Amino acid sequence: MFRDVSPLIKPRKVAVIGASAKKVSQGNVVIANLKDWNWQGEILPVHPTAPEIDGLPTVKSISELPCDTDTVIVAIPASGVLAALQEMEAHGIASANVFANGFTAVEEKAIRAFGETSRLHVHGPNCMGLIDFCGRAPLYPSRPSLRIKPGRVSLIAQSGSAAISVMNTITVGLSKVVTVGSEFQLSAADYVAWCADDAETDVVGVVMESVKDPVAFAFAAQKMWDAGKPLVALKVGASEIGSAATRAHTGALISPRDAYDRYFADCGIALVHDYDELVAALECFNLARPVINRGGAAIAGISGGQTALACDVAEEVGLEVSRFTPATQRAVSQFLPGTSGGNPIDIGAVVSKEERKSEDALRAAVEDDNVSVMALLQDCQSSLNPATLENYMLHIPGYAAIGASVKKPVVVISPTSEEIAPRIRAEFDRAGVPIVRGLRAGLAAVRCLANSLDGAPGRWARARVDQTPGTDDLAALRREIESHTGALPADLAFRLLKAYGIPTVPACVAKDEADALAKSALIGFPMVVKVASGDIAHRSDVGGVMLDVRDEGALKQAIAAIRRNVAAKAPKAVIDGFEMQAQLSGEEAVAGFAAAAPFGSMIVTGTGGVRVEIEADRAVGLAPLSLSDAERMIGSTRLGKMLAGYRDLLPKTDLSGYADLLVRLSRLAADLGDLIGGCDLNPVLITPGKGSVCVVDALFVVSDTTGQDAEESPELVLS
Known part of the structure; x- marks a missing residue:
């Protein structure tokens, strides 16, 4: 199901098509990045006439490249890409990294068709390549931020600008950054599956505009789940609801995001809604201890107003605030005299420092059976007054010690998005306690942690793959449905339900009063009588439904009343007949x-x-x-x-x-x-x-x- 993308992520020989001997192109930037990062592999510029490019000897053509070339950077216009890929395929090259955009519909179709059967792994196009920070391999046509350090978080994004935004914001180290672009062949699922086996990756974030293959992506999520690695997704844009659905009540009951939200939940993928939430979640998962029990969050802080606001925001982002057990409430109240002992914990409510035993109270709260994670609110901004910083540093080591010693995750949230004071960050980093910026983003990240045991990755995908093959009866129904447009006729609808064992009300349709009297014994009294008309959408709106019809006389009266009501309220409607249904309650x-x-x-x-x-x-x-x-x-x-x-x-x-x-x-x-x-x-x-x-x-x-x-x-x- 998945292609091995190792030649793209861990290459030893990289060829570059499109680098220029006279000007700086995307290919030249890739070469410069590889040289500046002191990449230890071999760089092979391809150029038909120039003897060297950027100080490196050239190869005249793709066919002259070593057969063990791992990947080729394709930095040429769209019109020449397919021919280059075909030549690579013929020469046995392992993979290609295509930056170009602006393909015609014909060119796109041809490259996608090529990719379906080709042994060559094709990355992109319309992308910014990928970076292996651990292996110091920037196959990337721009200059990554110098502040990024190697780490344990990998990012896969369809959009190059999304990757740039995250790279320029995240404070923890990165392992891999992959921009998949238009996914003509390789998709995000291939890279997620690869990262599940990558010893240098602990958590993966994905920014996606669409899911190319939902079944493959679900199985990739299963691989991440099996490896104990969290997967966080930011979905950009909403799915489309078909026009047929808008004609039914179901269309009014669903939103465009419902399908993706349900898909991610079923696959055990943490879902975030903007870059700040994504960064916060990745920073949390990078350091936080794994969740060991299902439950909500304990919230604590020095300010009652701030913890109350946090509870409001928690509700908005879908984070459950735990209800402490009576034993926990008694313990918290004992350590913080005068407080209720409930959640959230207002440490500042106890004025006397001598009476306040905040660390003991926090430890009791995080060990509550109803708590899966603690969110600890603490102002940590780099703009703190030096005296205030010194005051905070009196208790911050204690907070860090709690996070380092308890079995459950503790997340420190600085309530605003300003940079964290270096001394405070260093204290929590040493303890392995995540600290994130922004109340809303931080609580959304805590929600991701708290829900990390939920979901059933792969279940939906297996159900799709293992679906029972169609029968002859199903094939016949499909052919009959294909012959219709719009709403299916009544008899076919009934047969569909019957074919799947879905129980329906006993019913029949009569042409007129005489026919209704003749068929009444098939249904029995009491019954419901409804107008049957393709011109009437909602029958009750025009007086076309009569309830509690108990005998033949009432049946004739009901039909007469329906005729009068329809004539008055829908005079152009053609009455096809009268439906008689058994009157049921429920x-x-x-x-x-x-x-x-x-x-x-x-x-x-x-x-x-x-x-x-x-x-x-x-x-x-x-x-x-x-x-x-x-x-x-x-x-x-x-x-x-x-x-x-x-x-x-x-x-x-x-x-x-x-x-x-x-x-x-x-x-x-x-x-x-x-x-x-x-x-x-x-x-x-x-x-x-x-x-x-x-x-x-x-x-x-x-x-x-x-x-x-x-x-x-x-x-x-x-x-």
């Missing part, structure tokens, strides 16, 4: 899916019925779901909490049937989501207590549909 849920490239389909569930968009109660997951995924989704919604038993109003309901329905729907989505871009099952009735489930209405919209929006899409009738 809590109303919505289940559905939406196309979510590049991950396939995203499953949505929550409170259904007419309240679906008003309440916007929803949980999402990527297809296919496991049973535990479905249970998690249900449990996170208000619907799930109600059905779990709510006071004396609702009994505890067995939700296994509804979880099974979601799993079956997710299999349908995984099999057919490339054709069906949006689906609503609304409502799905769930019987309180017993938990039996039944789909009442369904909508399936074919992916390539254009035209009608959600308000114009007719609900489908199950018959």
Whole structure:
């Protein structure tokens, strides 16, 4: 699944195409970087006429390069790249590092096709190469900051400017920096997988605009997880929601970020939202002890106002603030007399230095079973008054000693983004305690630490790879779906649900009153009667739904009333017939899916019925779901909490049937989501207590549909 990128990261012989004997080009900058960094490998400029470039003898052509050349820097215009790659392939070169951009669509297609079958590893294009700080190998067409030192953090970014921003901000040492650019062949997944085995890398940050191959990237994340190395991602931009999804309620219930957020969570990848959070998270993971238990954070500081603000910000960034056990509260209160002993800890509330035993209080808090990490707020700015700095240095060594001695991670947060005072940083560095800048970024980094045991890396990817091959019945359904545009007809929708074992309400459609009376015995009383019309989107809005129809007389009256209501409120609508459904009761849920490239389909569930968009109660997951995924989704919604038993109003309901329905729907989505871009099952009735489930209405919209929006899409009738 992964290409070995060692020739690019750890080369011994580097050739450079595009260096000039007369001017400074990107190729010349690479040569200068390698020489200035005293790289120990061999540099081979390629030039047809110049005898030497930058003091190095040249090779006249690619075909004259040594066959054991590890990588070639391709610093030439886009139009010449494919021919150069083909010549390298023929000559047995291991890899190529392509900087160029501005490819035509034809050129891009040709290079991507070449890369699919080529033995040559192609990096880029439209990138700034890569740097191995540990091996002092800057295959990079610019000048890296001189402040960067070798370290244990690696960065992989699609954008060269993103890499520059992080390199110029991070305070810990870097191992590798890779800018993957447009990923015509090699992708971020190849480098993440390589870093999982790299003895010089402990943590990897990724800045990405898209995921080229979600399955491959998930397996790369699994390799990182297995190696005990954290993976932190900054996703730039949002995914697109297909037009078919916007026609269904599911489209209104999801945001463009949902698919990526769920993907990263499922893969155990820590997600951050800007460069400051990324830098803080990488700095935390670089030094922090690994998390050993699930739980929230203990927050402590010298100022009550500052710790209160930290709790507010923690809620905003998704960091759980732990609730101390009674034993911990008693201990903290004993060491800090006059305080409640709760979380957050206000060290400054105890004025008397003689009574204050802050180090003992902090140690008791961090050892609480409900705490997985401690965030310790401390002003550490380089602009501190010297007298204030001396005062702080009286207790900072004690804080550092706590962080060095406890088994759980302790993170020091300087509440503003200003540089850290060198004396303070040195104290915490010696103790191996991370110190980060900025309250919001710091707490986001602590959230990444606290959640580092969550996720199931590789589970979703394995489910995609191991998906059951299609049957003849599935192939027939696919052919039938492909023959339609827009909303699928009712009979096909019903057969789709039946094929996947999803229970539906007993129903049939009558052409008129006489037909309805003749078919009423198929449904039985009481029943629900609804207008069947492709011109009416929401039937209840036009008086097209009649409930509690208990006998034949009431059935005739219901149909007459529907005719009058439709004539008054939708006079242009053509009535195709009247749907008769068994009248069932239960809590109303919505289940559905939406196309979510590049991950396939995203499953949505929550409170259904007419309240679906008003309440916007929803949980999402990527297809296919496991049973535990479905249970998690249900449990996170208000619907799930109600059905779990709510006071004396609702009994505890067995939700296994509804979880099974979601799993079956997710299999349908995984099999057919490339054709069906949006689906609503609304409502799905769930019987309180017993938990039996039944789909009442369904909508399936074919992916390539254009035209009608959600308000114009007719609900489908199950018959």
